[in-house]
Amino acid sequence: MQTIAFATDADGIATLSIDVPGQSMNVIGPDFLADLDAAITRIASEEGIKGAVIASGKDSGFMAGMDLKYFGSMLASGSGTSGDERPAPAAIFDKVFVLNQLFRRLETCGKPIACAIEGTCVGGGFELALACHRRVVGDSPKTQLGLPEILIGLFPGGGGSQRLPRIMGVQASLMYMLQGKLFRPAEAAMLKVVDEVVPQGTAVEAAKAWVKANPTAATQPWDVKGFKFPGGAGQFNPAFVQTMVGAMPMTLKQTQRNMNAPVALLSAVYEGASLPFDRAIRVESKYFAKVAADPQASNMIRSLFVNKQAAERGARRPKDQPKAPTTKLAMLGAGMMGAGIATVAAQAGMQVVLFDRDLAYAEKGKAHVEEQLKKRIGKGMTPEKVAETLARVTPTTDYAALAGADFVIEAVFEDVAIKAEVTKQVEAVLGADTIFGSNTSTLPITKLAQAWSKPENFIGIHFFSPVEKMPLVEIILGRQTGPAAIAKALDFVAQIKKTPIVVHDSRGFYTSRSFGTYVQEGAEMVGEGINPALIENAGKQLGMPTGPLAVADEVSIELGVKIMTAAKKELGDAYVPQGSDDIMVKMVEAGRLGRKNGKGWYDYPEGGKKHLSPVIGEMFPRTAVQPDVEAVKERLIYRQLIECARCFEEGVLETPEDGDIGAIFGWGFAPYTGGPFSHMDTVGIAHVVAVLDRLAAAHGERFAPTKQLREMAASGATFYRPVPSRAAA
Numbered sequence: 001m002q003t004i005a006f007a008t009d010a011d012g013i014a015t016l017s018i019d020v021p022g023q024s025m026n027v028i029g030p031d032f033l034a035d036l037d038a039a040i041t042r043i044a045s046e047e048g049i050k051g052a053v054i055a056s057g058k059d060s061g062f063m064a065g066m067d068l069k070y071f072g073s074m075l076a077s078g079s080g081t082s083g084d085e086r087p088a089p090a091a092i093f094d095k096v097f098v099l100n101q102l103f104r105r106l107e108t109c110g111k112p113i114a115c116a117i118e119g120t121c122v123g124g125g126f127e128l129a130l131a132c133h134r135r136v137v138g139d140s141p142k143t144q145l146g147l148p149e150i151l152i153g154l155f156p157g158g159g160g161s162q163r164l165p166r167i168m169g170v171q172a173s174l175m176y177m178l179q180g181k182l183f184r185p186a187e188a189a190m191l192k193v194v195d196e197v198v199p200q201g202t203a204v205e206a207a208k209a210w211v212k213a214n215p216t217a218a219t220q221p222w223d224v225k226g227f228k229f230p231g232g233a234g235q236f237n238p239a240f241v242q243t244m245v246g247a248m249p250m251t252l253k254q255t256q257r258n259m260n261a262p263v264a265l266l267s268a269v270y271e272g273a274s275l276p277f278d279r280a281i282r283v284e285s286k287y288f289a290k291v292a293a294d295p296q297a298s299n300m301i302r303s304l305f306v307n308k309q310a311a312e313r314g315a316r317r318p319k320d321q322p323k324a325p326t327t328k329l330a331m332l333g334a335g336m337m338g339a340g341i342a343t344v345a346a347q348a349g350m351q352v353v354l355f356d357r358d359l360a361y362a363e364k365g366k367a368h369v370e371e372q373l374k375k376r377i378g379k380g381m382t383p384e385k386v387a388e389t390l391a392r393v394t395p396t397t398d399y400a401a402l403a404g405a406d407f408v409i410e411a412v413f414e415d416v417a418i419k420a421e422v423t424k425q426v427e428a429v430l431g432a433d434t435i436f437g438s439n440t441s442t443l444p445i446t447k448l449a450q451a452w453s454k455p456e457n458f459i460g461i462h463f464f465s466p467v468e469k470m471p472l473v474e475i476i477l478g479r480q481t482g483p484a485a486i487a488k489a490l491d492f493v494a495q496i497k498k499t500p501i502v503v504h505d506s507r508g509f510y511t512s513r514s515f516g517t518y519v520q521e522g523a524e525m526v527g528e529g530i531n532p533a534l535i536e537n538a539g540k541q542l543g544m545p546t547g548p549l550a551v552a553d554e555v556s557i558e559l560g561v562k563i564m565t566a567a568k569k570e571l572g573d574a575y576v577p578q579g580s581d582d583i584m585v586k587m588v589e590a591g592r593l594g595r596k597n598g599k600g601w602y603d604y605p606e607g608g609k610k611h612l613s614p615v616i617g618e619m620f621p622r623t624a625v626q627p628d629v630e631a632v633k634e635r636l637i638y639r640q641l642i643e644c645a646r647c648f649e650e651g652v653l654e655t656p657e658d659g660d661i662g663a664i665f666g667w668g669f670a671p672y673t674g675g676p677f678s679h680m681d682t683v684g685i686a687h688v689v690a691v692l693d694r695l696a697a698a699h700g701e702r703f704a705p706t707k708q709l710r711e712m713a714a715s716g717a718t719f720y721r722p723v724p725s726r727a728a729a
Contacts, residue, residue: 001035001038001039002021002031002035003018003019003020003021003026003029003031003032003035004016004017004018004019004032004035004036004039005017005019005057006039006042008048008049009208011050011208011212012048012049012050012051013049013050013051013052013053013208013211013212014039014042014043014049014051014052014053015052015053015055015204015208016036016039016052016053016054016055017055017056017057018032018054018055018056018057018058018062018063019056019057019058020032023067024058024060025058025060025061025063025064025120026056026058026060026061026062026063026064026125027063027064027065027066027067027070028063028065028066028067028070028099028124028125029066029067029070030070033098033099033102036102036106037102037105039052040102040105040106040109043109043111043113044105044109044110044111049111050111050112050211050212050215051111051112051113051114051211051212051214051215051218052111052112052113052114052211053113053114053115053116053204053207053208053211054113054114054115054116054128054129054132055115055116055118055203055204055207056117056118056119059119060119060120061118061119061120061121061143062115062117062118062119062120062121062125062129063120063121063122063123063124063125063126063128064120064122064123064125065122065123065124065125065126065127065149066099066123066124066158068152068301068305068306069306071292071301072298072301072302072306074087074092074095074096074292075087075092075292075293075297075298087293088293089286089289089290089292089293090289092289092292092293093285093286093288093289096157096285096288096289096292097281097282097285099124099127099157099158099159100157100158100159100281100282100284100285103127103128103131103158103159104131104159104277104278104281106128106131106132107131107132107133107220107223108220108223109218110218111218112133112134112210112211112214112215112216112217112218113131113132113133113134113211113218114132114133114134114135114136114207114208114210114211115128115129115132115134115135115136115207116136116138116203116204116206116207117129117135117136117137117138117143117145117194117203118137118138118140118143118200118201118203118204119138119140119142119143120142120143120144120145121137121143121144121145122144122145122146122147122148122182123147123148123149123156124158126145126146126147126160127147127156127158127159127160127163128158129145129194130159130160130163130164130167131159131163133217133218133219133220134195134196134207134210134211134214134217135193135194135195135196136194136195136196136197136198136203136206136207136210137185137188137189137194137196137197137198137203138185138197138198138199138200138201138202138203139185139186139197139198139199139200140185140200141184141380142380143184143185144182144183144184145182145183145184145185145188145193145194146176146180146181146182146183147160147164147176147177147180148180148181148182149180149261150177150178150179150180150261150262150265151180151304152297152300152301152304152305153259153260153261153291153296153297153298153299153300153301153304153672154261154288154291154292154297154301155177155261155262155264155265155268155287155288155291156177156265156284157284157285157288157292159281159284160177161177161265161268161269161272161284162268162269162272162277162280162281162284163222164176164177164193165229165233165269165272165273166221166222166227166229166230166277167192167193167221167230168191168192168193168230169229169230169231170229170231170233170240170243170244170269170273171231171239171243172191172231173269174243174247174265174266174269177265178247178251178262178265178266185197192230196210220277222277223277229273233273233274234273234274235274240273244266244269244270247266248263248266251263251266255543255672256540256541256542256543257541258541258542258543258670258672259296259672260290260291260294260296260297261291261297264287264288264290264291265287267287268283268284268286268287268288271283272284295682296672296673296674298674299673299674299675299678299679299682300671300672300674302660302674302678303657303660303661303664303674303675303678304664304671304674307657307660307661308499308661308665310657311499311500311501311657311658311661312494312497312499312500314490314494315657316475316486316490316500316501316502316658317486317487317490317491318483318486318487320483321483321484321486321487322487323487323491324435324484324487324488324491325491325492325495326345326350326406326407326488326491326492326495327350327351327406328350328351328352328353328404328405328406328407329342329345329350329351329352329353329405329407329408329409329492330353330355330402330405330407330408330409330426330430331345331352331353331354331355331409331411332355332356332408332409332410332411332412332422332426333355333356333410333411333412333413333439334354334355334356334361334362334364334365334366334395335356335361335365335411336368336465336466337411337439337463337465337467338354338356338365338409338411338412338439339354339364339365339366339368339369340368340372340463340465340466340467340468341409341411341439341463341467342354342365342366342369342393343368343369343372343373343467343468344467344468344496344498345492345495345496346369346389346390346392346393347373347389347496348495348496348497349392349495350392350495351392351394352392352393352394353394353396353401353402353405354366354369354393354394354395354396355396355397355399355401355402356395356397357397358397359395359396359397362395362396362397363395365395366390366393366395369389369390369393370386370390372468373385373386373389373390374386399425399426399428399429400429402426402429402430403429403430405430405434406434406435407434407435407437407488407492408426408430408434408435408436408437409437409438409439409461410422410423410426410436410437410438410439411439411463414440414441414442414443414563416443416447416448419438419440419443419448419451420448420450420451421451423436423438423448423451423452424451427451427452427453432452432453432454432457433454433457434457435457435458435459435484435485435488435489436452436457436458436459437458437459437460437461437485437489437492438458438459438460438461439460439461439462439463440460440462441462441508441509441511441512442507442508442509442512442563442566442567443507444478444505444506444507445458445459445460445476445477445478445481445505446478446479446480446505448460448478449478449480449481455478455479455480455481456480456481456482456484456485457482457484457485458478458480458481458485459475459476459477459478459481459485459486459488459489460474460475460476460477460478460505460509461473461474461475461476461489461492461493462474462475462476462509462511462512464511464666470665471498471499471665472498472499472500472501472511472661472662472665472666473493473498473499473500473501474500474501474503474509474510474511474662474666475489475490475493475500475501475502475503476503476504476505476509477502477503477504477505478505479505486502490502499661499665501658501659501661501662501666502654502658503647503652503653503654503658503662504651504652504653504654505652506647506650506652507567507570507571509652510644510647510652510653510658510659510662511662511663511666511667513643513647513652514640514643514644514647514663514667514676515640515666515667516560517639517640517642517643517702518539518544518548518551518636518639518640518667519548519551519552519555519560519580520578520579520580520639521548521580521635521636521639522535522536522539522547522548522549522551522552522636523548523549523552523580523583523584524578524579524580524583525632525635526549526583526601526616526620527579527580527582527583527620528623529620529621529622529623530622530623530626530627530632531622531626532549532601532612532616532617533612534626534627534629534632535547535548535549535632535636536548536549536550536612537629538629538632538633538636539633539636541629541633542633542636542637542670543670543671543672543673544636544668544669544670545668548636549600549601549602549612550601550602552584552594552600552601553594553595553600553601553602554594554595555594556593556594556595556596557584557587557588557592557593557594557600557601558588558593558594558596559594560584561584561585561588564578564581564584578702579700583620586619587600587601587619590615590619592613592615595610599613599615600613601613601616603615634691634695635695635699637670637679638688638691638692638695638703639702639703640663640669640676641676641679641680641688641692642692642702642703642704642705642706644659644663644676644677645676645680645705645706645708645709646706647659648677648708648719649706649707649708649709656675656677656678656719656720659675659676659677659719660674660675660676660677660678661675663675663676677719677720678719678720680718680719681718681719681720685709685712685713685717685718686713688705688709688713689705689709689710689713692704692705692709693705
């Protein structure tokens, strides 16, 4: 066997130690399936084997589930484009039902099977555990168990949607599966998802002891005549009916009817609960195959898992550069952004010098660090760890205190002159050989780098607020940024466990520039007399986290006007006016700055709930005829798509992978699409061009397709297949 070490002790108890070669974490692939099949046959057929314990041979954890690259290979090319040949759901069923059959063989092999879990056990790995007759977990704060498949466009397809409801009840199991929520050991034991929690490192011993003491415990509860679901199930059970009647509309509301997997999961649970178990797992595989056959699943898997992991493992890091971890960070600026960066850096073990022009500001920044750390007490953080982490943060107003720092991040006021002055002061202390990173969302890195004697050591490192929660960091290369700076920035992002994308210099870079179009289009439609409520609801129905007007209020309408004014001043005649410019200026002149002063597109009454302001209707009278919601949705999404395509054509983006990851994790672009580039590939580039031409004719040149898009439409190319030549980066 290549993936399982099979050993039998003197008591006749077999231990199956899973160790998939070439993988940091155990995953389910073709070799594992073949080895587990052979192991089950041996357990069932050899009289000397009294039972078995399944464990991991890796220190990294038990098992992470299906190898998604292998899974993608089952879906033809797996690229999610409209021109791909994808197998029919029936063909996919035959492939995915193999796992269900295997786990069913395991639990009906006639011998007691215990699972010894140490560390992470999720997805297909947790479904393997559910198919065992006993689940023993080593107690560790790092251990997580559960079925998170919904988060990447799938749902449990190895019996999980049938076994978990039979163990913990339909309502409770749906709460976990629909959210992809994970269990900690104690929580899992309380909900009877695991049978025993033992001290870390002793799970195998405890599992063996149970098998030895229970030689006849080889039948699952659902295979015993008269079995009933905890809490009840079936079409004539009032509690079950009430749960299912409520679950579907709640799910459709949460997903805005955009996601396939949650609806399929509900269908599998509803139908499976009324069937014998062998029929129920066939129903599960039927719905799973239907979900897998749609490009939505492969798009989400590619962007949310495969490409995200590749980015985090250094896909864009220069290969010839030595590792360059940060040990002492010079954090310039102790505002919300700087303090957030200081928090994650200190948590990663770095010494942080938190610099600001006023000691009170610097100390306020450290107080923010303390506040954030205390929020995590009981979630992997202890009071002792809080004190230890906080001790690594030193507030100061003295540039000399920065001495010895091996990386600098600047997050001072968004003004070129102010940033230049701070940059020069830091260079006087640290020297130009130190890598300097500027956290800016709009100002061109090439221009900011002029204040550093060695621009090859200057790089943009754009964080998103709140830093502690937002997963993305946008690394921006100036024209002269060198490989050492790229490696340093990416190593820092890896240390703080965030997801990086790498883009080239441009005003607004990729994320701010592309996301800004969502807000601009919303404002432009208000100016045209379209109902703000229609605009906001259309944005949410697209799958965006919130409507464009609400976003503008949160970010600050005033800030948007300041950025626009600075761009006009900087670009002069080259500035391309937007229809939203005058609308935003009118809002600011009316004193409607956004949430920060309690009035923007929305009103924010003290102690009350925010609501779209009736004043907006007076400022921008509504037209008698309103567009339908689909027309509004189309404008909002295609305005973003064309800006993303422009960034790609201009070389701001080098890869569609960075574009999709940046959009989803940077501004919440509809995750079910897999990102803007996956979405354009899926609907077809020719279709995208046709829609853009129609929108450009109706609403202006901002929708005009790029030359590259037209070439791609003509040639049949897609973003995830070779594309025509493009502007040099």
